[in-house]
Amino acid sequence: xxxxxxxxxxxxxxxxxxxxxxxxxxxxxxxxxxxxxxxxxxxxxxxxxxxxxxxxxxxxxxxxxxxxxxxxxxxxxxxxxxxxxxxxxxxxxxxxxxxxxxxxxxxxxxxxxxxxxxxxxxxxxxxxxxx
Numbered sequence: 001x002x003x004x005x006x007x008x009x010x011x012x013x014x015x016x017x018x019x020x021x022x023x024x025x026x027x028x029x030x031x032x033x034x035x036x037x038x039x040x041x042x043x044x045x046x047x048x049x050x051x052x053x054x055x056x057x058x059x060x061x062x063x064x065x066x067x068x069x070x071x072x073x074x075x076x077x078x079x080x081x082x083x084x085x086x087x088x089x090x091x092x093x094x095x096x097x098x099x100x101x102x103x104x105x106x107x108x109x110x111x112x113x114x115x116x117x118x119x120x121x122x123x124x125x126x127x128x129x130x131x
Contacts, residue, residue, distance in 0.1 A: 001072070001075075001076060001077050002075075002076045002077065003076070003077045003078075003079055004037065004076050004077070004078055004079070005037065005038050005079045005080075005081075006035055006036060006037050006038065006078065006079070006080045006081075007035045007036070007038055007044045007045075007047050007048040007051065007080065007081050007082075007083065008032070008033040008034065008035035008048075008080050008081070008082045008083070008117070008120075009033060009034050009035050009048050009051075009052050009060060009062075009083060009085045010033050010066060010082055010083065010084050010085060010120070010124060011033075011034075011052075011060060011085045011086065011087060011092075012084060012085070012086060012128070012131075013086065013087060013102070015104065015105070015128060016102040016103060016104055017102065017103045017104075017108060017124060017128075018033075018034070018092065018100065018101075018102055018103075019031050019032070019033065019100065019101055019102075019103050019111055020032060020033070020034045020055075020056075020094070020097040020099070020100045021097055021098045021099040021100065021111075022097065022098065022114070023094075023096060023097050023098035023099075024096065027114055028098075029098065029112075030112060030113070030114040031111040031112055031113045031114065031117065032113070032114045032117045033082065033117055033120070034051070034052060034055055034056060034097070035047075035048055035051050035052070035080075036051035036054075036055065037051075044081045044083070045062045045083070048060070048062055048083055048085070049062065052085075053090075054095070055094075055095055055096050055097070056090065056092045056093060056094065056095065057090050057091070057092075057093040057095065058087060058088075058089070058090030058091065058092050058093070059087070059088040059089045059090055060085040060086065060087055060088060061085060061086050061087075061088050062083045062084075062085050063083070063084045063085060063086060064083065064084050065081060065082070065083055065084075066082050066083060066084050066120070066123055066124070066127060067082050067120060067123050068080065068081050068082070069082060069116050069117075069119055069120065071115060071116035071119070073115070073116075078116050080116055082120055084127065105124075105125055105128045105129070108121050108124060108125060109121055
């Protein structure tokens with residue numbers, strides 16, 4: 001099975017977490033943490049900064065690795081490094097996503113997460129509880 005290596009930004013501002021809804025492809029309408037594929041000769045952190053600039057016209061600071069999710073979709077294996085991030089500048093303009101919202105610790109499970117992202121919710125709740 002082919003492995004796709006991606007990165008995801010868990011953008012946290014004032015205790016709220018930014019979530020995006022896919023506007024395209026096989027997983028259209030599912031909710032996810034924004035990010036994308038890591039290109040050759042790119043660190044995961046550099047890939048994440050680039051992807052968020054491209055997708056959301058926003059500069060982020062990557063703070064720490066929260067988790068690496070390994071998930072088997074029917075057609076591929078996803079390896080997703082998920083980083084806690086904060087905004088440096090920009091307005092989170094949706095260029096590829098259908099919708100977005102800020103979620104609180106209490107509302108994190110109120111959207112229909114894609115399977116790989118869903119596994120992060122408990123860890124994000126723990127992180128928010130500590131910080």
